Amino acid sequence: MARELVDDVHWIRNCHPDDGRHLHMSEYLLRDETDTILVDSGSSHYREEIISEVNRLTDGGGPDVVLLTHSTLPHTENVPAFEDEWGETETIAATGRFPEVVGLPDAEVRQLNQPVEFAGRPFTCIHPLLTDVTVSQWAYDHESGVLFTAEAFGHYHDAENCGQTSAEMEGGIPMEHIDDFYMDKLPFVDFLDREKLGDAFEMLFDILDVTYVAPIHGTPVAAEDIDDYVDDVMQALDPQSVDS
Amino acid sequence: MAQTVSNPKYREIKDGFYWTQECLPLGTLSELDRFDMSKWIGADEEVHGCQNAYLLDGEQSLLFDTLTQPNGDQVVDLLDDLLDGDDLDYLVISHPEANHAGNTFTILEAYPEATLLVPGEAAGHGTGHGTEHELYHIATDTPEDVSELANEIRYIGDGDTVDLGGYTVEFHRPVVADHSFTLWMTEHTTNTLFTVDWMGFLHQSSNCVSYVHELDREVTVEQVFRFHALAFPWLRFSDVAAIERGVADVRERFDPDIVAPAHGMVTTENPGQYMDLFTEAAAYLSEEGEHENMQSKLEYILRPPTEA
Numbered sequence: 001m002a003r004e005l006v007d008d009v010h011w012i013r014n015c016h017p018d019d020g021r022h023l024h025m026s027e028y029l030l031r032d033e034t035d036t037i038l039v040d041s042g043s044s045h046y047r048e049e050i051i052s053e054v055n056r057l058t059d060g061g062g063p064d065v066v067l068l069t070h071s072t073l074p075h076t077e078n079v080p081a082f083e084d085e086w087g088e089t090e091t092i093a094a095t096g097r098f099p100e101v102v103g104l105p106d107a108e109v110r111q112l113n114q115p116v117e118f119a120g121r122p123f124t125c126i127h128p129l130l131t132d133v134t135v136s137q138w139a140y141d142h143e144s145g146v147l148f149t150a151e152a153f154g155h156y157h158d159a160e161n162c163g164q165t166s167a168e169m170e171g172g173i174p175m176e177h178i179d180d181f182y183m184d185k186l187p188f189v190d191f192l193d194r195e196k197l198g199d200a201f202e203m204l205f206d207i208l209d210v211t212y213v214a215p216i217h218g219t220p221v222a223a224e225d226i227d228d229y230v231d232d233v234m235q236a237l238d239p240q241s242v243d244s
Numbered sequence: 245m246a247q248t249v250s251n252p253k254y255r256e257i258k259d260g261f262y263w264t265q266e267c268l269p270l271g272t273l274s275e276l277d278r279f280d281m282s283k284w285i286g287a288d289e290e291v292h293g294c295q296n297a298y299l300l301d302g303e304q305s306l307l308f309d310t311l312t313q314p315n316g317d318q319v320v321d322l323l324d325d326l327l328d329g330d331d332l333d334y335l336v337i338s339h340p341e342a343n344h345a346g347n348t349f350t351i352l353e354a355y356p357e358a359t360l361l362v363p364g365e366a367a368g369h370g371t372g373h374g375t376e377h378e379l380y381h382i383a384t385d386t387p388e389d390v391s392e393l394a395n396e397i398r399y400i401g402d403g404d405t406v407d408l409g410g411y412t413v414e415f416h417r418p419v420v421a422d423h424s425f426t427l428w429m430t431e432h433t434t435n436t437l438f439t440v441d442w443m444g445f446l447h448q449s450s451n452c453v454s455y456v457h458e459l460d461r462e463v464t465v466e467q468v469f470r471f472h473a474l475a476f477p478w479l480r481f482s483d484v485a486a487i488e489r490g491v492a493d494v495r496e497r498f499d500p501d502i503v504a505p506a507h508g509m510v511t512t513e514n515p516g517q518y519m520d521l522f523t524e525a526a527a528y529l530s531e532e533g534e535h536e537n538m539q540s541k542l543e544y545i546l547r548p549p550t551e552a
Contacts, residue, residue, distance in 0.1 A: 071342060196481045199538070
């Protein structure tokens with residue numbers, strides 16, 4: 001259920017069945033010698049598994065910081081259970097104001113567009129280039145080079161691909177699974193200027209040295225696959241490719 | 245300045261048609277100086293965002309959205325007052341996002357006979373992942389997720405209607421939305437269009453729960469721009485011509501007399517004027533996604549920590 005992506009960064013995932021396909025429900029745990037950061041809290045459907053896995057990876061200590069990438073279920077739901085399990089934890093909401101409005105009255109608000117430290121580890125959080133609801137953030141871990149992307153870069157997968165990274169999927173991530181995810185997830189694709197969005201993605205990946213794109217509902221995408229995967233996402237965002 | 249979600253206020257739009265609003269104080273112009281808001285807010289005035297919910301009370305009653313968790317008890321108290329001892333028959337959540345649906349289970353507990361109406365499938369080109377209802381605990385076939393609640397959950401979709409006796413509502417696939425499980429609603433008797441996240445705007449603290457034509461100053465494109473920049477980040481990367489076609493589609497299909505948004509003031513006179521403001525604001529927003537603007541912004545915000 002958990003595996004190490006790069007040094008100190010562990011991918012914790014469950015697979016939720018969905019009409020014959022699977023959808024990843026992921027959290028990421030970053031742990032060095034002294035501190036632990038957990039990206040997202042996951043769904044209550046997998047609460048016991050997540051807590052068990054975090055306990056295993058942290059020798060029962062739990063996270064020092066919970067960094068949320070999205071302020072809806074299934075990203076936020078286990079925060080209270082985590083505090084029951086491990087005591088008071090610094091939780092960073094994916095909203096800039098009024099965390100109580102998203103059900104997290106004790107959380108700290110996000111700090112976007114500047115380097116910040118969580119448990120002494122440098123991150124930069126930005127408003128996502130692609131998201132559904134605005135209460136979301138992408139987080140770049142400057143130490144590992146992993147970019148956590150919330151809803152963006154998600155896709156469905158087949159049962160035989162559970163727990164695989166993009167580099168391990170023979171033939172790559174099937175286009176129809178990327179198509180289906182975006183057509184299901186985003187109701188505004190008809191209004192997008194894909195050239196403009198694609199240009200912004202290209203700039204972002206030129207600026208950042210990304211080792212993995214780490215979505216919550218998709219397979220982690222390794223550096224060598226990012227350019228091709230972004231091309232696939234841009235194609236998936238074309239509703240004509242589905243309707244035709 | 246302490247920031248607290250205000251208690252809900254309300255007013256009656258028509259007999260039994262109530263608009264409830266909670267406001268989010270966002271600070272004064274000086275505190276928000278990164279925004280150019282001088283065109284519509286005074287130096288000492290406070291800027292508000294807001295959340296709205298709407299109650300239709302005919303022979304049966306229906307609440308559209310729930311306001312937010314800090315006001316859970318107040319919302320139930322207000323419903324008790326407005327319904328005057330009657331039950332709530334239907335609770336509709338426009339989409340399962342906390343600022344729209346955060347009090348769903350609080351309200352259902354208070355009104356165990358109420359039926360919860362939720363969007364049945366995605367608003368986009370897909371059908372929506374079948375997992376969505378399970379993950380939000382609003383699946384009709386997983387009663388164990390809501391085992392404490394006696395309420396019926398029913399999926400609704402484009403074209404479905406509910407006759408409340410005196411009011412009739414119809415649900416629609418939204419034209420402009422963020423979350424995939426979003427539904428718009430119309431009310432036939434008053435020709436009201438409930439636009440959920442679309443057609444909102446920030447307002448001055450002197451103008452809470454006011455109709456647009458009652459505001460103490462004109463709504464500016466800046467207000468509309470600032471709200472939609474927050475609500476719909478994708479507008480940075482939008483195709484302006486496609487947006488214009490979408491707005492034209494709204495005018496042609498709905499031609500509403502009243503527009504009732506979730507995050508702005510109710511428009512009862514000339515709603516088309518405010519759709520034009522949105523179109524203008526969207527055009528400005530799309531400029532933010534242009535190459536030159538994005539490049540300088542991304543290079544700055546993604547600078548290494550050593551350059552901070």
